[in-house]
Amino acid sequence: MSQFFAGKLVRLRALEPSDLDFIYEMENDPSLWSISNFTVPYSKAVLKSYIEGSMSDMFADRQLRLVICELSSDRPVGVIDVTDFEPMHARAEIGISLLREERGKGYATEALNLLCDYVFTFLHFKQLNAHILADNAESLNLLHRAGFVDCGLLKQWWRVGGEYLDMVLLQKIRPE
Numbered sequence: 001m002s003q004f005f006a007g008k009l010v011r012l013r014a015l016e017p018s019d020l021d022f023i024y025e026m027e028n029d030p031s032l033w034s035i036s037n038f039t040v041p042y043s044k045a046v047l048k049s050y051i052e053g054s055m056s057d058m059f060a061d062r063q064l065r066l067v068i069c070e071l072s073s074d075r076p077v078g079v080i081d082v083t084d085f086e087p088m089h090a091r092a093e094i095g096i097s098l099l100r101e102e103r104g105k106g107y108a109t110e111a112l113n114l115l116c117d118y119v120f121t122f123l124h125f126k127q128l129n130a131h132i133l134a135d136n137a138e139s140l141n142l143l144h145r146a147g148f149v150d151c152g153l154l155k156q157w158w159r160v161g162g163e164y165l166d167m168v169l170l171q172k173i174r175p176e
Contacts (some may be wrong), residue, residue: 093128148172
């Protein structure tokens with residue numbers, strides 16, 4: 001297995017057809033909708049089509065979704081995404097989500113570090129960015145530990161319910 005996709009706690013892998021139920025559970029968790037653009041549940045048919053249609057090639061899909069698996073059991077515990085890929089500018093946005101019961105175990109930290117190493121070392125990205133709600137201390141701390149720095153505050157950027165919330169823009173530039 002490539003050095004980029006396995007650590008001491010987790011490994012990252014492409015989506016498989018057998019991930020349908022897991023992705024269905026993740027995508028249809030309303031508690032995660034406030035950090036995404038989702039507003040309605042996804043059907044299994046839509047998710048199955050997405051899995052089948054994905055090339056798992058960032059250059060073809062302009063995005064990449066990897067499953068975070070616990071290394072010891074190979075059980076899926078979350079997903080990490082690269083989206084809004086801009087090849088001309090060698091940059092993209094990242095997102096990460098873990099099942100609630102899998103948080104606080106170091107999985108997200110290791111998955112994020114593995115992904116950063118892959119995109120900076122192998123794909124030669126110049127930078128990654130992330131948009132995080134200003135009150136999401138857990139995610140902000142995760143990104144700061146991985147070397148992301150705050151580079152802006154988008155006031156009243158994200159609507160959750162009837163309230164507009166501030167969003168922190170973070171970026172990590174490839175180490176030279």
